[in-house]
Amino acid sequence: MIATQTITPRLERSYARLGVLLIAPTILVFSLVIVYPLLAAIYLSVFSIYTPTLEGNFVGAANYVKLLTGKAFWNSLGVTLIWTVGTLTLQIVFGVGMALLLHQNIWFRSLARSLVLFPYFLSTVVAVLVWRWLFNDLYGAMNHGLMQLGILDLPLDWLGSMPNAMIGVILVGAWKYFPFVVIAVLARLQTIPEHLYEAAKIDGAGPIARFWDVTLPQLRNVLVVIVLLRAIWDFKEFDLIYLLTGGGPVTSTQTLSLLVYQEAFGLNQMGQAAAYSVGMMLVMLVFMVVYIRKTGKEG
Template sequence: MASHNPSRAKSGDGRLALLLLALPLGLLAATLVVPMISAVNISLHDIRVIGSEGPFSGLDNYARVLTAGSFWHALGVSALWVVGNALVQTVLAVLAALVLNEKFPGVRIARIWIILTWIIPTVVVVIIWRWMLSPSGGMINPFLISIGLIDRPIGFFSSGPMALASLILINSWRWFPFVAIMLLAGLQRIPADLYEAAAVDGAGPIARFRAITWPLLQPTLLVLTVMGTLLSFNVFDIIWLLTAGGPAGASETLPVLIYETAFKAYRMGDAAAMSVVASLMMIGLAILLIDRLAPKETGR
């Protein structure tokens, strides 16, 4: 009778795991590491147009970028953009997830329909919202006038703060269903016995949410916070299609500035330097968020 060797079986499983991981890790390296190395190389040269050659300039591009007021302005707008999206999306997603977690007629249909705003193409989203927010012919201005909030049509993209706020609401409208579905999955993993025990003890809905729902959603919220921050920071399409960074740079986030620097000002070296700096900032922010938001183990 053949003997079974546990250590040999574990070794074989380990080699199989490495073999299975080799392809995805190779693809990740090809699509992430290689372009990043190329960006660093471009950032060290004075390249004007993509695909052309340029003399080695060392850290001159980084010095020029980090001393430019446009870079810090775009970084500040990006910070407002990320924080605004995080707050609006989280509030809308939590409320939607709590509603969809309840049992009521048509809940299955509601869970399907809520995801439609996320799968609609960006161009379609832009067309819909540009028409709805139009000062002439749109439906938002007449509605606000009818309920007495405004007395005449306003241009949602004509002033700086209004344009940025409108973009945040549009982007949050598109992305909060995805966050809501992720939170709904987290809610459905919470044992119903906990809510029943809390109800027996006299805890109301708000107390149950604070004592059970919110703490047990922390792991899911951690992942969504990190992912949402990185994804929101890199949003380019909605901003560019609706305002192109205007008016007067009020909605010019860092990705928009990088695009304009590379393909309108023809300073590819400067754009690459901005990209490298932004990538390092995002990596640092992700590490900070994971460290601050991750549940801390308490010693016994």
């Protein structure tokens, strides 16, 4: 009895030291990858720094005053919200629809489940090159097909004028990322008890009624998580939009990520770019808090 009481605290301390030792590499990597860049951005945001030399003067809150009073940040925030809401809506609609289709017992289901992942795993650069060719106003397949169908009389400049540029960017973003929704929703569909559908059929519910009364309530939790995750990822999207339009025409598709890049490497104002990035981080923090609270409640 006495031996057990003296050994147990030693074992607990030993396990505690082992736990700290095992988690130390993760904490180190987390600090280097996330904490240090965050603190560095906050530090740079109170200076007026010339990017090529990284030299400048302390300006205090001047960069944040420009952020709040200028139009650049708010215009880019509006563009970012339009892009995020537009592409996320299409991702959910097409993703859920495709997941419902692939959940059915169709003969090409295995092949279709493999092919539907193709856009998600395709390199962004390759995808953008293909879509830029499709959107080309002179020889693009998009204009050619619409003109053959009689929908258009003249070819459209898809990526060089508004609102066509924003529509084009949203379409490409939805096509690129909707497979993520398909994977998550399809996994949840396969766990819905079949007896729920059988009971709904006995009550006389048709396919649409079964979707609204059985399928959608069962998908609600996973859809909330999907929406929050995709909203965070789409909000900070950079490479796809930059390669498609570069933020143009003018600044009509310039999201906050592109604004930070343009300010830092186009105008060589690293301090102001850091202030914009901090403002962007604060907006994203809202999504992250909602996501953490939602997943915490489910846990």
